[in-house]
Amino acid sequence: METAGKSRKLLRIHRDDNVLIVVAPIRPGDREVFDGQEVVFTQNIAIGHKVAVRDIETGEKIFKCGVPIGSAKQKIPAGSHIHLHNLKSDYLATYTLDKDHVFVK
Amino acid sequence: MSSSSNALALQGFLRSDGRKGIRNCIIVAYLVECAHHVAREIVDAFRGQPVHLIGFGGCYPNAYADRMMNTLCTHPNVGGALLLSLGCESFNRHRLAEHIAKTGRPVETVVIQQTGGTRKSIDSGKAWVERALRQIAEVPRVPLHVNELVVGTVCGGSDATSGISANPAVGRAFDILVRQGAVTIFEETGEMIGLENAMSARAITPELGHELKVSVEKAAHYYKQMGHASFAPGNAEGGLTTIEEKSIGAYCKSGDSPISGLIKPGDVPRNGGLYLLDVVPDGEPRFGFPNINDNAEIAELIACGSHVILFTTGRGSVVGSAISPVIKICANPETYERMSDDMDINAGKILRLEASVDEVGDEIYRKVLDVASGTESCSESLGHREFVLTYKSFEPIGPACLPG
Structure with a gap:
C-alpha cells in the first residue's frame, strides 16, 4: 500500500520533517512501513497527531512543514507519539487543561 | 482557469468613495450596552432581511472603538446605519453620524432618553429602517472585478489538521487572488511566533521586513505578559503541541x-497584494487579551475592508459575521462529516488523499467569486451574524509599513 514517502496512515508534509502526521486513526497493533522501516504501534493515536519518523535525541529540534516547532524533552524512539509529554516550545509554555479541568503548564 | 469569465459576471454596490460592496445591508449599531436591547428588538423585526446588529458595549471612550465603528459603518457592504444611544454614554455619536452622513449613506440616531424610552425608540427605529431599506434598494450596481475585492482570513477552533489541509489550501487561494490584483489580509502576529525570520524575508522592502519582525516580537511580549500563548486546550487535544506548531498553521x-x-x-x-494585519495592541497590556475570540478578529478584518472572510477550522467553528460573509473551510474530514451543514468547503479531502492542496485552493477561489456574486455562504444562510467589539489601543502604523 505504501507509496514513496507515504503510508496508508502517515503523511510527511516536508522533506526536512522528522515527524509524520497521522491521517487515519492508529490502533494498537497497527504496523506501518515508512521509508523501509516498520513500526508497530502500541497505543491509539488520533488523526492530526505526530509520530517520530526516526530516533530523536534529547534537545533535538522537531521539524514540521520544514519549520522548527520546539525541542525534544527526552529521547524519542522512531514511531513514538510526539506531544506535550516529550516536546516543548522554544518560545512560550503551552497551557492546557488536565483531567480535572485545571490549567496546567 | 474559469476565473476571468466569472469575474466579468460580478456586480457590486457602488459607494461614494469608489469602493464596491458585494452585499447591501443596513447596520443597527448600539453605542453602549444600555442601548443593546432596543437595537436588537429593531433588528429582530427584520428577520430574513439585510439588517445587521453591531455595537460597542463600553460606557468609557476609546479611540480604537471609534475608528472601528467609523470604518464598519462605512464598509462597502453597508448601505446605511441606525445608531442607538442611551443618551449619557461617552461614545461620540455626533462624530460617528457625521462621518457616515459624509459618505452619502442614510444615517439616523435614536437617543433613547430623548425619544421617551424603550417602546418609542423601538418603534421609531423600525420605521426608519423600513424607509432606509427602500432607499438603499436604489444604490447603483456596477461591474465588479476581482482586483477590487478584499479577502481576509482567520482560523478558529484549530486542530492539527488545520495546518496541513485547510490552511495551506487557503494559501493557494490567496496566491490566485493576489495574482489577479485582489487585496488579501492575514493575521495574527501572536500566531506567527517562531516564524519571524521566514516572514520578514518575504517583505517587499527590508524596512517592511523589520516592521513585520517587530510586530511579532511585540505579540510575543504581550502574550508573555498575559501569561498565555494563543493556545486553547482544544488545540492540544487535536494534536498541536506548541505555539510554533500552531503558528505554522496560521502562517x-x-x-x-x-x-x-x-x-x-x-x-x-x-x-x-498580501497584507499582514497586526491585531496586538500597542504599549503594555491594558484591556486584557488582544482579541477575546474569533469574532473580534473577524470584525477587525472587516474594518480593513474585507468583503469576504475565509475561516478555516478543524474542531468545527460555526460562526459567521455581521456585514461580510464568512466562508467556512473545514480541515478535518471527521468534523466535516459531523458538521457539513456549517461548512462551505471540505478541505479534509486532502487528508483522505481525494484532492490535492492546489485543487482545494482553486475550489476556495471559485467559492469566493460565487459568494461575491450574491450566493449565500453556509453561515449566512443559517443566519449567523456574530459581532463583538471591545477596548483596545493602537498607535498609527509607521511610514515603512505601506511601502506600496
Missing part, C-alpha cells in the same frame, strides 16, 4: 506571495 494561510504591507485595524489597503 501558511498567507500562501507564497510577497508581503506588501503591515496594517492595523481600520487601515484599508488601496493596492492589491
Whole structure:
C-alpha cells in the first residue's frame, strides 16, 4: 500500500520533517512501513497527531512543514507519539487543561 | 482557469468613495450596552432581511472603538446605519453620524432618553429602517472585478489538521487572488511566533521586513505578559503541541506571495497584494487579551475592508459575521462529516488523499467569486451574524509599513 514517502496512515508534509502526521486513526497493533522501516504501534493515536519518523535525541529540534516547532524533552524512539509529554516550545509554555479541568503548564 | 469569465459576471454596490460592496445591508449599531436591547428588538423585526446588529458595549471612550465603528459603518457592504444611544454614554455619536452622513449613506440616531424610552425608540427605529431599506434598494450596481475585492482570513477552533489541509489550501487561494490584483489580509502576529525570520524575508522592502519582525516580537511580549500563548486546550487535544506548531498553521494561510504591507485595524489597503494585519495592541497590556475570540478578529478584518472572510477550522467553528460573509473551510474530514451543514468547503479531502492542496485552493477561489456574486455562504444562510467589539489601543502604523 505504501507509496514513496507515504503510508496508508502517515503523511510527511516536508522533506526536512522528522515527524509524520497521522491521517487515519492508529490502533494498537497497527504496523506501518515508512521509508523501509516498520513500526508497530502500541497505543491509539488520533488523526492530526505526530509520530517520530526516526530516533530523536534529547534537545533535538522537531521539524514540521520544514519549520522548527520546539525541542525534544527526552529521547524519542522512531514511531513514538510526539506531544506535550516529550516536546516543548522554544518560545512560550503551552497551557492546557488536565483531567480535572485545571490549567496546567 | 474559469476565473476571468466569472469575474466579468460580478456586480457590486457602488459607494461614494469608489469602493464596491458585494452585499447591501443596513447596520443597527448600539453605542453602549444600555442601548443593546432596543437595537436588537429593531433588528429582530427584520428577520430574513439585510439588517445587521453591531455595537460597542463600553460606557468609557476609546479611540480604537471609534475608528472601528467609523470604518464598519462605512464598509462597502453597508448601505446605511441606525445608531442607538442611551443618551449619557461617552461614545461620540455626533462624530460617528457625521462621518457616515459624509459618505452619502442614510444615517439616523435614536437617543433613547430623548425619544421617551424603550417602546418609542423601538418603534421609531423600525420605521426608519423600513424607509432606509427602500432607499438603499436604489444604490447603483456596477461591474465588479476581482482586483477590487478584499479577502481576509482567520482560523478558529484549530486542530492539527488545520495546518496541513485547510490552511495551506487557503494559501493557494490567496496566491490566485493576489495574482489577479485582489487585496488579501492575514493575521495574527501572536500566531506567527517562531516564524519571524521566514516572514520578514518575504517583505517587499527590508524596512517592511523589520516592521513585520517587530510586530511579532511585540505579540510575543504581550502574550508573555498575559501569561498565555494563543493556545486553547482544544488545540492540544487535536494534536498541536506548541505555539510554533500552531503558528505554522496560521502562517501558511498567507500562501507564497510577497508581503506588501503591515496594517492595523481600520487601515484599508488601496493596492492589491498580501497584507499582514497586526491585531496586538500597542504599549503594555491594558484591556486584557488582544482579541477575546474569533469574532473580534473577524470584525477587525472587516474594518480593513474585507468583503469576504475565509475561516478555516478543524474542531468545527460555526460562526459567521455581521456585514461580510464568512466562508467556512473545514480541515478535518471527521468534523466535516459531523458538521457539513456549517461548512462551505471540505478541505479534509486532502487528508483522505481525494484532492490535492492546489485543487482545494482553486475550489476556495471559485467559492469566493460565487459568494461575491450574491450566493449565500453556509453561515449566512443559517443566519449567523456574530459581532463583538471591545477596548483596545493602537498607535498609527509607521511610514515603512505601506511601502506600496
